[in-house]
Amino acid sequence: MKKNLTILILxxxxxxxxxxxxxxxxxxxxxxxxxxxxxxYREILQKGLAYIDKRGDNRGLASAYYFLNGQSLKVxxxxxxxxxxxxxxxxxxxxxxxxxxxxxxxLDSLLTGYLKxxxxxxxxxxxxxxxxxxxxxxxxxxKVFNKVSDSAWTYPDTLNIRLNxxxxxxxxxYADHFEIGIDYYVDFNNKKSIVLKEVAGSLLIAFxxxxxxxxxxxxxxxxxxxxxxxxxxxxxxxxxMTHELKTPLSTISIATRTLENDTILDDRAKIKETVxxxxxxxxxxxxxxxxxxxxxxxERKQFSLDRRMLDLEPFFFGLAEAFRWExxxxxxKLEERFTFITKTAYLDEVQMTVALHNLLINAVKYNSxxxxxxxxxxxxxxLRISVTDNGIGIGKEDQKHIFDxxxxxxxxxxxxxxxxxxxxxxxxxxxxxxxxxxxxxxxxGKGSTFTLILPVHGKNQNSPG
Ligand code: ADP
Numbered sequence: 001m002k003k004n005l006t007i008l009i010l011x012x013x014x015x016x017x018x019x020x021x022x023x024x025x026x027x028x029x030x031x032x033x034x035x036x037x038x039x040x041y042r043e044i045l046q047k048g049l050a051y052i053d054k055r056g057d058n059r060g061l062a063s064a065y066y067f068l069n070g071q072s073l074k075v076x077x078x079x080x081x082x083x084x085x086x087x088x089x090x091x092x093x094x095x096x097x098x099x100x101x102x103x104x105x106x107l108d109s110l111l112t113g114y115l116k117x118x119x120x121x122x123x124x125x126x127x128x129x130x131x132x133x134x135x136x137x138x139x140x141x142x143k144v145f146n147k148v149s150d151s152a153w154t155y156p157d158t159l160n161i162r163l164n165x166x167x168x169x170x171x172x173x174y175a176d177h178f179e180i181g182i183d184y185y186v187d188f189n190n191k192k193s194i195v196l197k198e199v200a201g202s203l204l205i206a207f208x209x210x211x212x213x214x215x216x217x218x219x220x221x222x223x224x225x226x227x228x229x230x231x232x233x234x235x236x237x238x239x240x241m242t243h244e245l246k247t248p249l250s251t252i253s254i255a256t257r258t259l260e261n262d263t264i265l266d267d268r269a270k271i272k273e274t275v276x277x278x279x280x281x282x283x284x285x286x287x288x289x290x291x292x293x294x295x296x297x298x299e300r301k302q303f304s305l306d307r308r309m310l311d312l313e314p315f316f317f318g319l320a321e322a323f324r325w326e327x328x329x330x331x332x333k334l335e336e337r338f339t340f341i342t343k344t345a346y347l348d349e350v351q352m353t354v355a356l357h358n359l360l361i362n363a364v365k366y367n368s369x370x371x372x373x374x375x376x377x378x379x380x381x382x383l384r385i386s387v388t389d390n391g392i393g394i395g396k397e398d399q400k401h402i403f404d405x406x407x408x409x410x411x412x413x414x415x416x417x418x419x420x421x422x423x424x425x426x427x428x429x430x431x432x433x434x435x436x437x438x439x440x441x442x443x444x445g446k447g448s449t450f451t452l453i454l455p456v457h458g459k460n461q462n463s464p465g
Contacts, residue, residue: 060106132181
């Protein structure tokens with residue numbers, strides 16, 4: 001158990017590590033793809049700007065500079081000496097310059113035209129960010145803004161650069177009354193979806209790898225549990241078998257010792273009784289060994305049904321009669337409810353007797369009060385047989401396994417009722433070999449009902465196993 005738990009923890013840890021690595025790789029790939037996108041488009045846009053400049057199309061910026069020169073002449077005389085209001089004043093000037101730049105330039109439409117020509121992504125937004133602004137005339141110089149030295153400033157919102165924008169170009173311009181430095185940024189609206197499309201392949205592979213690892217993990221866990229369950233079953237079976245074989249053997253050994261005793265040689269009755277004990281125990285031993293031989297024969301697929309048209313009425317009445325006789329001494333009541341619309345069915349009489357006998361015997365064996373058993377049989381287009389008892393019942397979890405080979409409901413290490421966990425396994429094999437099915441419904445403490453449904457004209461004569 002401890003070993004299994006360690007394997008479980010180690011496997012879960014391994015999966016967590018794989019998930020961690022995959023998240024790391026995918027985010028890295030996403031970042032690299034974003035960088036690749038930025039790099040590619042910066043190159044395209046810069047080529048575009050060079051092309052536009054070469055053709056002398058970019059008259060927008062020139063007109064903005066011209067206009068700003070006039071503006072600076074108006075602003076200079078308003079310059080107020082250093083005070084708490086200075087910052088506010090500079091902010092107003094900076095915003096005014098930025099606004100004029102954005103309004104007067106026509107770079108965006110020129111660049112869109114270029115991008116269309118290059119047949120690449122064309123929907124973008126641009127932004128001018130002023131990095132440096134100085135106003136001057138013959139007497140004074142007004143340093144309005146410098147991105148490096150004025151970093152303590154609250155940068156005006158309109159100039160803010162978003163993280164995913166691509167810095168395309170830097171312009172610096174020196175006019176009669178002002179000097180300005182500008183960064184030109186571009187932000188593609190569909191950048192995220194384009195990059196995601198590029199990453200989709202890697203994402204899919206990562207997801208598939210993760211799914212495969214998880215499946216392998218689940219599969220291994222299931223195998224491990226199954227192995228554990230089988231090993232437990234094996235141990236239980238060996239314990240039960242030892243018990244089943246040892247009891248008759250020790251009885252035979254005591255009986256033999258009794259016969260060796262000279263004092264009973266004259267007591268014919270005692271001798272007869274002891275011999276009959278030996279015979280009974282011997283029969284019990286033979287039965288158990290035959291049980292095992294049959295199972296091993298089935299496993300080698302040497303088992304086949306011997307099906308004939310069986311008259312149902314005499315078969316079931318005979319079965320009920322034999323059972324009533326068998327459990328006479330156990331204060332057992334058997335109720336028969338038979339409805340035969342179809343009177344015959346294609347069955348193996350011997351195997352069906354074994355199967356139904358197992359069910360009836362279990363109804364008595366697993367019962368802590370006076371057993372009351374109902375054998376209900378109806379036959380029309382299908383043969384439906386159910387055995388209901390007022391026994392100890394079977395829990396939901398055990399119901400899933402009672403038809404497994406060697407499975408016995410756990411009652412701790414001590415089994416009050418003898419058995420090898422083969423009876424119901426047998427029943428299921430026989431029913432399925434007839435092309436039928438078996439089901440159980442049960443409530444602990446209330447009793448159980450086992451229901452068999454069989455075809456009347458079975459065509460597929462299967463072998464179990
Ligand atoms: P065995 O009786 O030899 O143990 P079976 O295959 O006949 O093996 O039954 C498997 C287990 O199912 C039994 O150990 C018992 O716990 C449970 N069982 C079977 N029939 C009944 C029943 N009618 N009522 C309660 N428990 C049952």
